[in-house]
Amino acid sequence: MKSTVGARGLAVLMAGAVVVAGTVLAPAAASAAEKVVLSKGHTDAVDVHYTDGKLSLKVNDDTVSPAVVRDPADVTFQVLPEAAMDVPNDPRFAFLGPAGSTIWLLPMTQDPDLLWPGWNTTTLGSGVFQGNKVRLSLVDVQGPGNVTLFTQDSFGGPIVKFRGDDGLPDAIDVPVHTHAHSNWAFGALGSYTLTFQADATLTDGGTVSTGPVDYSFVVGELPGDDPEVSLSISGMADRYQPNDTVTLDAVQTPQTDLDHYHWFSKCPGAADWSIVPGEAGASYSFTAIQALNACEYVVKLYDDDHAVAAASEPVTLRVADPPQAPGTSQTITASIDETQGALVISVDPDDRAVVLPPAQLAAGGDRWESNGELRPVTVTDTRAGQPGWSASGQIPADFTGPDGATFRAGYLGWSPRVLAQGSGQGVVAGPQVNPYVAGTGGGLGDSAVLGSAPNGAGRGTAQLGAGLRLSLPTETAAGSYTATLTLTAI
Structure with a gap:
């Protein structure tokens, strides 16, 4: 499966090798009752427990050390905006939406910049349940978009585990001592409630159930949060001729009310950045001359306390050599299509x-x-x-x-x-x-x-x-x- 949104992409392939599988049993975790938002790192979101004859669903929060067992009611799982990606142009993934449309995906392979949720039965003992398994169900989905949990086979093809738009509940049998991850795909920004339930039959024939348990997910920014502003520079061409006008623009993402900037430059041989005198606006224009070739430029945005709110990555000015006399030179241009x-x-x-x-x-x-x-x-x-x-x-x-x-x-x-x-x-x-x-x-x-x-x-x-x-x-x-x-x- 390969897909991209902006710079984000995914490529998967299978390679033969000799290794082991199975799951690693987590150490005993402490318990906590405070409300938390989990947005990065590993967590067993749907963690099945059996204690004193009762089956329950917990959250094993492995984003902290030591790990903490939490009540799902105390946890909000955040799918960060960076999880956005395009649905690939591959008919196998049509269940995610039209090719090229945007989804927000928490991948089954860990991305350190995103949340990595899974389900877990490693605390369950053998010989307690018939077949040494429990049945895990997605009972209901409430939210602005579709929700699908799927894994992939050795050739990258999808294996759907839970899908919210084709009739619920969906159920899978999960052996005890299992720790598993999947792709969690959300079809729109906003708040979701995913309702899971675990059921099992005891070896004596009795049945136990967690009943429906609600899990809260937020895709995108949290309600009431001011999104962090980022800053970039637009307008820098690949190359300028001497005496061309260079116009650089500071671009805020998202746009805010802040409008106090300073521009800085650093030319070859300089150890430090130097402020450009008199340039405090969102646009900076100057004349390209050969002496400025390979100079770098950054812009910084300041808040009302004159603290740096955002800073751009540097851009580099390239100024061509002065033109040769007519008839003594040729211009050869080679290009690579960046869309490829x-x-x-x-x-x-x-x-x-x-x-x-x-x-x-x-x-x-x-x-x-x-x-x-x-x-x-x-x-x-x-x-x-x-x-x-x-x-x-x-x-x-x-x-x-x-x-x-x-x-x-x-x-x-x-x-x-x-x-x-x-x-x-x-x-x-x-x-x-x-x-x-x-x-x-x-x-x-x-x-x-x-x-x-x-x-x-x-x-x-x-x-x-x-x-x-x-x-x-x-x-x-x-x-x-x-x-x-x-x-x-x-």
């Missing part, structure tokens, strides 16, 4: 299988361990504006072996590396992820960053890799195990 830009993550189709060496006992004799190398992963960004990107990997299902034997994905960790990148691309490797250890978590059962490029960089082609480390309990059955690593670039 895309963010693409890929692996060599003939080099996508990772075979780890046979596991050996660790020095302490308490683990099976093996080390190997991820096959090279290529990320190419040709989008205009250089919005930056983040490439992540996750093993969404257990390793499977002989006679149905499995082990969890989290027992595989990695140490990411940047193998190659373009000049000035600014790509950095993701953090090391150690294999899962009981009580501390870890491993690739959860999404982990392989590499990233910051805003203002990333344009070009980079190649990423990682050292792989598998660490298994000694009771793991002998045999050959396989799993699939899903790679995502956002």
